[in-house]
Every structure is written in structure tokens, then in C-alpha cells.
Amino acid sequence: MVSVFQEKVYSVLTKVPRGKVTTYKEIGKALGKDGNVYRAIGQALNKNPYAPAVPCHRVVCSDGSLGGFAHGSAAKKKLLAAEGISVVAGKIVGFEKKVWRF
DSSP, X not given: OOOHHHHHHHHHHTTSOTTOBEEHHHHHHHTTOOSSOHHHHHXXXXXXXXXXXXXXXXXXXXXSBOOOOTTOHHHHHHHHHTTTOOEETTEXXXXXXXXOOO
């Protein structure tokens, strides 16, 4: 069963275009949440029943590092690479130009 919060996270995430990434923090802001909601967002993404239509692989940490992914970091890197996003030493190359802010 998908919660109302999870549905809101998935809805926001569908707005991130191909070839861009966003952060757990940006999703929290888009949801109007202050404080430490990053874990709850991560848990929602980990349970994403709509992948790949809801592209949870496009969510990274605020410092440009990959963060988690239900299928592992190698799978996340592969999905990002297919969208033209390079990852070197665990971080998004040109992160500031690739990050999507709501």
C-alpha cells in the first residue's frame, strides 16, 4: 500500500526531466517540508512501485554524491549514464549544472 506522503514524493519526482538530477532536500522543499524529511523521502523512493516512470535514480545527495538506490549504485550509475549524466568517484560530474531545483 502506498501512503499519501509517498504519492506526493512520486508526484514531485515526475517533474525532474531526463538528464537532470535533484536532491532529497529539493524534494523536501517542493513538498513544503522543513526539517529532516530526507530519510522518509529515501524510504519512499526505496519502495517506489512506479519505477522507471517515477525516476528515483535521479535523486542524489545535496553534495552531488549518489546516495542510495534499491538496485545498488552500479545500476544507478548505469541509468544516469543512459541520460548523459557522468559519475566519477561517486559524485555527479558538473553537479550544479545538472541539478533540478523546484
